[in-house]
Amino acid sequence: MPKSEEAVQMGLLIDYEFCTNCHTCEVACKKELGLKPGEYGIKVLEDGPRRNPDGKWEWNYVPVPTSLCDLCEKRVAEGRKPTCVHHCQSGIMYYGPVEELAKKMTGKPNMVLYSK
Amino acid sequence: MCTNDKGGFVPPDASKLVARCPACKAFNPAKNTKCKKCGAEMKQQT
Amino acid sequence: MSDEFNKELYKTDARWQEGEYTVTRTSVWTAPGCHNGCGVLLYSKNGKLEKVEGDPNASFNRGRLCLRCINMIEQVYNKDRLKWPMKRIGEKGENKWQRITWDEAYDIIENKYNEIKDNHGVESIATLVGTGRNSMWQPAVITRAIFGSPNLSFGFLSGDSCYQPRMTANLIKLGDCVISDCSQTHPLRENNPEWKKPEVIVVWGNNPLVSNGDGFMGHWIVDMMRLGTKLIVIDPALTWLAAKADIWLRIRPGSDAALAMALLNVIINEDLYDHDFVENWTYGFDDLVERVQEYPPDKVADITWIPKEQIIEAARMYAKAKPAAVQWGLAVDMQMAAMEASSAITDLMALTGNIDVPGGNIIQRYAYNRSKKYGSAIEYISEEMLLKRIGTYESPIHESGYTPFIPPDKLLECLETGRPYPVQMLWLQGTNPIANMAGEAPRVYAAMKKVPFCVVVDLFMTPSAVAFADLVLPAAMSVERDSFRAWWTPLRSIAKGAELYEQCKSDEEIVLDLGKRIRPDRFDQYNTITDYLDQLLQEDGGVEYDFNALVERVNDFWDWDYTYLKYEKGLLRKDGQPGFVTPTGMYEFTSPLFDVWGFDMLPHHIEPVEGPYTTPELMREYPFILTTGNRLWGCFHSEHRQMPTMREIHPDPMMDINPDTAQKLGLNEGDWAWLENRRGRCKQKVRFNVGLDAKVVRGEHGWWFPEKEGAEPTLFGVFDSNINNLTTMGVHGPTHYGAPYKSTICKIYKVTAENDQLSPTEIVTRKGGFGYAKK
Known part of the structure; x- marks a missing residue:
């Protein structure tokens, strides 16, 4: 029996291998939700840079x-994508049912899945 | 054919800047009357 | 980026109604400042812009946007935006203004123009423009077609060192400009069957993700990486792209020409070059072979501070990749050897057979040859008047017409000395020189103060407006304009999606208004902006349709731009023959033109004018190499400092320093530090950069503080953190191109209460400058 629309848990899949810290998602979200300075619906966190034992940068x-x-x-109710997904400059964010997104992760390293 | 004489990124007409000596083929400023290399008469651009 | 999107909502029409919103599908190209022209959807209600979305149907950006456009509402309806024309009522620098009408403003301009024409000659009007905005041809038309003056210049950009060296080197060596091919020239993008992915991209002297320079959308690099493209990154600082690259060449600032020569050396000596291209399409290869022997990798390792093995490895990687592209940037221009480095890098593209091949460096012209750009209206200037151009005849390449601008360094000399004649009026449109572009900014400040009359066309009250302007005119934003973009491709509409804010006018309207007043013989033929735009689109065999038709199309690709190997097909030369638009018809490794002008025919290295190998004595006092101008997300040069959203991301000017160096100097992250050399000093906040060489520091540019008092001596704090207190004017390469903005020297020390008594802006505006010995 197919699950009803409400029962499907939705989420965001983020291929952070190619996140460049361009701030687009942060600002797009601020504008969509009308957030003030210091408030974030999504925030980009930084790890590194540092050198790994093999000499490569992380x-x-x-x-x-x-x-x-x-x-x-x-936006989603209107038929749009979440604004971060729509505008992400690297095109690395996906919106959908978490189960489907989890499948998309298979075989691709450096992805994270966010569930609401 | 592409022209862009009034701007854009196309160079000025090279024949107005540089000419080849008819005798020795050396490149000369277009305004030279004699070749700087061999002294031959340069044909003036019209 | 939207791979799939709702086609009901994201239409391919030009305009539609969506509930209460009128949606305009067009592109944005300044203001706000940007080099790109991304496709957008402008949602407005009753003429007021309410939101902006990226247009998924625009192949340029495919729905993506950067924070500048996403934050458009904050920009367009910013409380500080200029609302109406204003006339100065106090002294220059007092920031006292009176609101006037456009008619009154035009009266003042017309009277001043007549007075100058009668008493001094129109050549004593000089115009300054900024970089890469859709406000470059308009001031060119105002200056040349309306005022009749031949004197147009970049706003004191020393050595014309922004894209001019690279483009000019391209034009001299192959007769056209080349860009890296990330499939952007074809509407189908990566699905164009002829296109190939670059196997390697050399990112040389730019951080394109942030800078988006020269019409290149930086995140196309990420698109390519996701397809498997490998990177070689040449940058003194560790950038995110450098961290992800297969090879990061950490170059000593200002030594790019030497590096390029060593790469050429390895590719030639290891026989990795494209024999077919070299034998059939080039001139002077043997001379290049001889010249590169002077640049063996071990010697160049000493010059560039890049290990020899890395130079060899990079040369092999680039040469063996088929195809490979070079994505180059401003750092190539901002050095003494700008023309030489540009020439050598272009030689790399040719030597490896990557010119105009899919996934290589492809030849581009303006879409449909539209957009007259810097050269606009020069046809109105008589030969006699051309001869009056300031400084032009001291630079053979300028004289020959490669850059239809007067050399900025020579304009500064002219302001300072009154020779060959005093400048009576400055027209500034889309430029804020003392905050951004001018090298040696305090010197430029003093010189500009001497000009009797000055008009500034801008968006906000800038430090340059307060310091110099007699008249300030408010310009429209892109979303309020009817205009178009043809740099590079596609041809794009810029269609009005919101009513003009207050009394602002578009740059095009200002051209037409002034033209009708001063030169009705030239401008009365146009009743409306649309008439004028029609003519610009159609003249000289451009497109066959008019402006309104372009607005309906939104964008239009030109098949010439996505045709590869144009030199084989006879698509470059006017005579229709195969070959390049050069004196020999070939790609020129040795350039007869350089020879005729009296320059070295072959590329070579030139040391920075200050540095460890040129001024070792001076290095004892100023031990660090200073590089400047790294870009800020969301801030275009000196713009955007009024935006709360941008200032949340960039509250303060930051200088980058290796943490070990900082520790030795007693500096912690977040401390304020002085950067100082013989010309002046400025203060910025310390940020650690683990990748920087211990002897190299990096400072941001473009900083002023709209939140501070505008009147002098505060002047929005424009000199407090101004990295151009330390850079130079009048110091440039032998060809008059390229200046060492990115390779000077400095010392660094902590800002304390004792050493920060008098602000740098006060020193400049009240004490006549820093008083350091001028060389």
Whole structure:
């Protein structure tokens, strides 16, 4: 029996291998939710840069949706994508049912899944 | 054919800047009347 | 980025109604400042812009946007935005203004123009423009077609060192400009069957993700990485791209020409070059072979501070990749050897057979040859008047017409000495020189103060407006304009999606208004902006349709731009023959033009004018190499400092320093530090950069503080953190191109209460400058 629309848990899949810290998701979210300076619905966190034992550099950015994130309820209801997904400059954010997103992770390293 | 004489990123007409000596083929400023290398008469651009 | 999107909501029409919103589908190209022209959807209600979204149907950005456009509302309806024309009522620098009408403003300009024409000659009007904005051809038309003056210049950009050296080197060596091919020239992008992915991209002297320079959207690099492209990054600082690169060459600032010569050396001596291209399409290869022998990798390792093995490895990686592209940037221009480095890097593209091949460096012209750009209206200037151009005849390449601008360094000399004639009026449109572009900014400040009359067209009351302007005119933002963009491709509409804010006018309207007043013989033929734009689109065999038709199309690709190997197909030369637009018809490794002008025909290294190998004595006092101008997310040069959203991301100017060096100097992250050399000093906040060489520091540019008092001596704090207190004017490469903005020297020390008594801005505006010995 198919699950009803409400029962499906939605989330964001983020391929942080290519997150460049461009701040687009942060600002797009602020504008969508009307947030003030210092308030974030999604915030990009930094790890690195530092050198690994093999001499290669490690430098990661990971966007973290906060408790203010509503997965762009209003936009989604209108038939749009969440604004961070729509505008992400690297195109590394995906919105959908978490089960489907989890499948998308298979075989691709450096992805994180956010569930609402 | 592409022209962009009034701007854009296309160079000025090289024939107005540089000319080849008819005798020794050396490049000369277009305004030279004699070749700087061999002294031959340069044909003036019109 | 939207791979799939709702086609009901994201239409391919130009305009539609969506509930209460009118949606305009177009592109944005300044203001706010940017080099790109991304596709947008402007949602407005009753003429007021309410939100902006990226247009998923625009192949340029495919729905993506950066924070500048996302934050558009804050920009357009910013409380500090100029609302109406204003006339100075106090002294210059007092920031006292009176609101006037446009007619009154135009009266003042017309009277001043007549007075100058009658008493001094129109050549004593000089115009300054900024970089890469859609406000460059408009001031060119105002200056040349309306005022009749031949004197147009970058706003004191020493050595024309922004894209001019790279483009000019391209034009001299192959007769056209080349850009890296990330599939952007074709509407189908990566699905264009002829396109190939670059196997390697050399990111040389830019951080394109942040800078988006020269019409290149930086995140196309990420698109390529996701397809498997490998990177070689050449940068003194560790950037995110450098961290992800297969090879990061940490270059000593200002030594790019030497590096390029060593790469050429390895590729030639290891026989990794493209024999077919070299034999059939080039001129002077043997001379280059001889010249590169002077640049063996071990010697160049000493010059560039890059290990020899890395130079060899990078040369092999680039040469063996088929195809490979070079994505180059401003750092190449901002050094003494700018023309030489640009030439050598172009030689790399040619030597490896990567010119105009899919996934290589492809030849581009303006879409449909539209957009007259810097050269606009020069046809109105007589030969006699051209001869009056300031400084032009001291620079053979300027004289020959490669850069239809007068050399900025020479304009500064002219302001200072009154020779060949005093400048009576400055027209500034889209430029804020003392905050951003001018090298040796305090010197430029003093010189600009001497000009009797000055008009500033801008968005906000800037430090340059307060310090110099008699008249300030408010300009429209991109979303309020009807205009178009043709740099590079596609041809894009810029269509009005919101009513003009208060009394602002678009740059095009200002051209037409002034033209009708002063030169009705030239401008009365246009009743409206649309008439004028129609003509610009159609003249000289441009497009066959008019402006309104372009607005309906939104954008239009030109097949010429996505045709590869144009030199083989006879698509470059006017005579229709195969080959390049050069004196020999070939790609020129040795340039007859350089020879005719009296320059070295071949590329070579030139040491920075200050540095460990040129001024070792001076290095004892100023032990660090200073590089400047790294870009800030969301801030375009000196713009955006009024935006709360941008200032949340960038509250303060930051200088980067290796943590070990900082520790030795007793500096912690977040401390304020002085950067100082013989010309002046400025203060910025310390940020650690683990990748920087211990002897190299990096300072941000473009900083002023709209939140501070505008009147002098505070002047929005424009000199307090101004990195151009330390840079130079009048110091440039032998060709008059390239200046060492990114390779000077300094010392660093902590800001304390004792050493911060008098602010740098007060020193400049009240004490006549820093008083250091000028060389």
